[in-house]
Amino acid sequence: MLLLNPGPVTLSARVREALRRPDLCHREPEFATLQNDIRAALLGIYGLDPATWAAVLLTGSGTAALEAMITSTVPARGRVLVIENGVYGERLSRIAAIHGIAHDRATFPWGGRIDPAQVVAGLDAGTGITHLAVVHHETTTGRLNDVASLGRLCRERGIELLVDAVSSFAGEPIDLEAWGVTACAATANKCLHGVPGAAFAIVRRVALARDEVPHRTLYLDLRAYCRAQDEGSTPFTQSVQSFYALDEALRELADEGGWQVRHATYRRLAGIVRDGAVTLGIRALLPPAESSVVLSAYDLPAGIHYPTLHDRLKAAGFVIYAGQGSLAQSIFRISTMGAIEDADMHRLVAVLEGIVRPR
């Protein structure tokens, strides 16, 4: 079975094998080495300087890292402008709301472009915005948001930028320095090709040293994790096996040639699916220039409901992903993360043809 949903992903044999490494106590020096290696490799993917940046490791899914990032960086008197153009932008607002963090929302249609003029209006509304939060790759629709431009708007105003990079980290170009990002959050089991259970935030160290940020949660406090991890320790038990898998996945990524090669692979795989779909009269929701290479959304073929499409593809060995919310009845999504090859995608297109054009 190949997973074409946006995480968890189909594992490589190499990463799966790493789950069988020896039992390990998180208070032993071998765990400190494992943790140090992962932290260094995560910063290394995009060439970040460890003197300026910290990779902070958590046990949990991507949402845990997002909640940790927001609660650990916004001061008591801070106010966040959250950009929403899909499910995950809306989730950032919910995190702020649940923790009583003051926020405004700049909302756009799902799948729509972020209008910079509307963002500027939100930033300059006089409500005292200190932080902007945005999703880099909105997995809801496959739209890749222009974080570089938003970063420019933030820098001009001294506003800090927080980024959900959960489904783009290691698969898309990300330049935290040039974009002026304060922190981003991501997970092991999407473009990094690890298993679910390990997540992380990449944070400017200065942002973790601010007294005016209250301690809003015990378990998701990035400052406690960072302090302990800098000393080779951990505040709580970590998912050791998930860390093993992430460590191996990071080595595999480096051996393959880094994020650039992964990006090129995703682009090629997504192109095979897109070309095949178009030939079958299946329309992509977004033009390639506006979509990530990680996931593409397609209109459901005429006369075929999602459950039928899903079940027929699953019977052929492919798990696809439904649309969410208002898109549930109209689209399906295909991600090309994980241990997937060109031949798999050619076979997918052939199966799709059998469903759309039964003979």
Ligand SMILES: *Cc1c(COP(=O)(O)O)cnc(C)c1O
């Ligand atoms: C997958 C994803 C998340 C996190 O989802 P989890 O189920 O908590 O891992 C957050 N944001 C985006 C953009 C995602 O694609």
